[in-house]
Amino acid sequence: MPSRTEEIIDAFVDAVKTRADEFIDSPPVQSFVGRIHAIMTVCGVPASIHPTPDQVVLSINMTLITLILYYHLFGRRHLDRRRKLAADLRLAAERVHELEEKLLTFRLEENEAKKDGKSVRIFMDGAFDMMHYGHMNAFRQGKALGTQLVVGINSDASIKACKGPPVMNDQERLTAVEGCKFVDEVVPGCPYVMTAEYLDYVIKNYDIDYVVHGDDPCIVDGKDVYESAKQRGKYQSIPRTEGVSTTDIVGRMLLMTKDHHKSSTFPNEGGGFQVSGDTDGEILGNYSKFLTTSRMLRLFSVGVEAPEKWQKVIYMDGSWDMFHAGHISILKKAKERGDYLIAGVHSDAIVNQHQGSNLPIMNLHERVLSVLGCKFVDDVLIDAPYTITPEMIASLNISEVVRGAAVDTDEDLRYQHAKAAGIYHKVESPTDFSIKDIFDRITANQQRFEKKIAKKKKTEAEYYENLYKKNANYSPGTTAGRKVE
Numbered sequence: 445m446p447s448r449t450e451e452i453i454d455a456f457v458d459a460v461k462t463r464a465d466e467f468i469d470s471p472p473v474q475s476f477v478g479r480i481h482a483i484m485t486v487c488g489v490p491a492s493i494h495p496t497p498d499q500v501v502l503s504i505n506m507t508l509i510t511l512i513l514y515y516h517l518f519g520r521r522h523l524d525r526r527r528k529l530a531a532d533l534r535l536a537a538e539r540v541h542e543l544e545e546k547l548l549t550f551r552l553e554e555n556e557a558k559k560d561g562k563s564v565r566i567f568m569d570g571a572f573d574m575m576h577y578g579h580m581n582a583f584r585q586g587k588a589l590g591t592q593l594v595v596g597i598n599s600d601a602s603i604k605a606c607k608g609p610p611v612m613n614d615q616e617r618l619t620a621v622e623g624c625k626f627v628d629e630v631v632p633g634c635p636y637v638m639t640a641e642y643l644d645y646v647i648k649n650y651d652i653d654y655v656v657h658g659d660d661p662c663i664v665d666g667k668d669v670y671e672s673a674k675q676r677g678k679y680q681s682i683p684r685t686e687g688v689s690t691t692d693i694v695g696r697m698l699l700m701t702k703d704h705h706k707s708s709t710f711p712n713e714g715g716g717f718q719v720s721g722d723t724d725g726e727i728l729g730n731y732s733k734f735l736t737t738s739r740m741l742r743l744f745s746v747g748v749e750a751p752e753k754w755q756k757v758i759y760m761d762g763s764w765d766m767f768h769a770g771h772i773s774i775l776k777k778a779k780e781r782g783d784y785l786i787a788g789v790h791s792d793a794i795v796n797q798h799q800g801s802n803l804p805i806m807n808l809h810e811r812v813l814s815v816l817g818c819k820f821v822d823d824v825l826i827d828a829p830y831t832i833t834p835e836m837i838a839s840l841n842i843s844e845v846v847r848g849a850a851v852d853t854d855e856d857l858r859y860q861h862a863k864a865a866g867i868y869h870k871v872e873s874p875t876d877f878s879i880k881d882i883f884d885r886i887t888a889n890q891q892r893f894e895k896k897i898a899k900k901k902k903t904e905a906e907y908y909e910n911l912y913k914k915n916a917n918y919s920p921g922t923t924a925g926r927k928v929e
Contacts, residue, residue, distance in 0.1 A: 468497045544739060564590030567652040569634050571598045573610040574882070575620040576767070577810060578688035580817035583626035584743060585682040586656040594650050595627050596634035606636045608892060611885050616769040616877065623772035625819035638662070640672035647678060658684045696805050697886050698894065736809035744816040748823055751784040751841065760846045761788030761828045763795040765804040767814035770877035777871050778846045779820040786840060787821045788828025834861050848873045
């Protein structure tokens with residue numbers, strides 16, 4: 445007689461067979477098999493070899509079983525491998541971040557060590573017209589190669605003779621460069637074409653150890669302007685700050701004119717604008733393509749420390765758009781009222797809400813870097829509130845809130861709490877220069893600037909095309925470029 449276990453197994457098998465037969469004979473399965481037969485008939489498959497319902501169900505079951513086994517045997521292994529790779533990638537990113545921090549600290553310590561010994565004096569030159577954070581970053585990189593940075597500024601006359609008058613005059617460009625915290629000394633009146641004779645004069649009279657220029661060569665009349673410095677072993681190159689140029693900035697400003705918007709520009713798919721007329725449809729200006737990383741912010745923030753308890757903290761906010769000589773002058777005056785100056789930088793939305801049109805020209809990150817580069821600013825409040833609150837005054841330990849007398853704003857609303865606390869002060873601006881003056885100068889010579897921008901954009905495009913050519917081995921000094929400005 446069969447055992448109790450055998451009886452249970454037989455009963456289970458019979459039940460499975462019964463359920464399987466019922467499932468195979470069910471209308472949905474029969475309908476599905478019928479559709480398979482119809483498709484096979486259309487494809488010319490003889491009816492004699494059409495699969496039976498049992499065969500179809502068995503094939504589906506075997507496929508499902510195979511997939512389940514594959515997942516358990518191999519799929520999990522792939523998932524585990526992906527998880528491990530993701531974890532390794534996170535660890536690698538943390539390691540890279542740690543090494544970057546160590547490298548930054550090492551460079552700072554190296555510079556401090558240099559300062560304890562013989563100073564290493566670096567010389568850079570350029571027009572620095574409408575100076576922006578790209579120029580400041582070049583100064584930062586140049587300064588990092590030594591202990592003191594001397595910057596030569598091309599004269600109005602030499603710039604005009606070579607490429608037309610600059611937007612900013614001698615004094616405005618001088619103020620902008622002198623106001624950069626990375627610059628130690630300024631040499632005004634330098635020639636735009638840097639001859640070997642003038643370089644020898646600068647090296648001798650200003651005790652220059654190295655002449656620094658961007659990694660794009662400066663060729664004038666077929667000759668390398670810095671050949672003399674290179675032959676003497678006194679030349680160093682620095683990488684160009686990508687994503688920013690005076691060309692694009694001027695292009696953005698030209699787009700601000702009402703007539704220009706109506707009659708001569710239309711957006712293109714690349715995020716820029718095209719200009720009709722003599723520029724042959726060249727893209728005039730693009731939205732900013734500068735990538736602001738935390739590392740760049742840290743590099744510009746080198747030397748920023750929290751205020752001491754005894755220091756008088758001054759606060760001054762604004763849009764600081766197209767950071768210029770007027771901004772630097774008023775910040776200098778504000779700093780003179782205390783020991784520690786915090787500059788608040790408003791967001792793009794706040795600036796646009798209160799100033800209208802397509803302002804600001806420079807986005808928040810670009811404006812923050814520009815203000816961070818000013819030697820009169822000790823710290824920057826990013827995305828500063830438009831209305832100064834009691835909580836903000838207490839949190840930043842603000843002793844005095846300063847604003848320029850020339851600023852047209854809703855004074856009672858913005859500064860009501862500062863006034864109530866008796867810490868509000870209005871200062872007269874040392875200059876009446878403003879962003880409006882820049883607009884007026886550019887729009888007054890719009891046609892000339894459009895032609896100039898179209899030409900320079902072609903040069904810049906060639907520079908980047910050569911720099912990132914896929915099959916080329918890039919090394920500094922091998923690309924066609926332009927003079928650092």
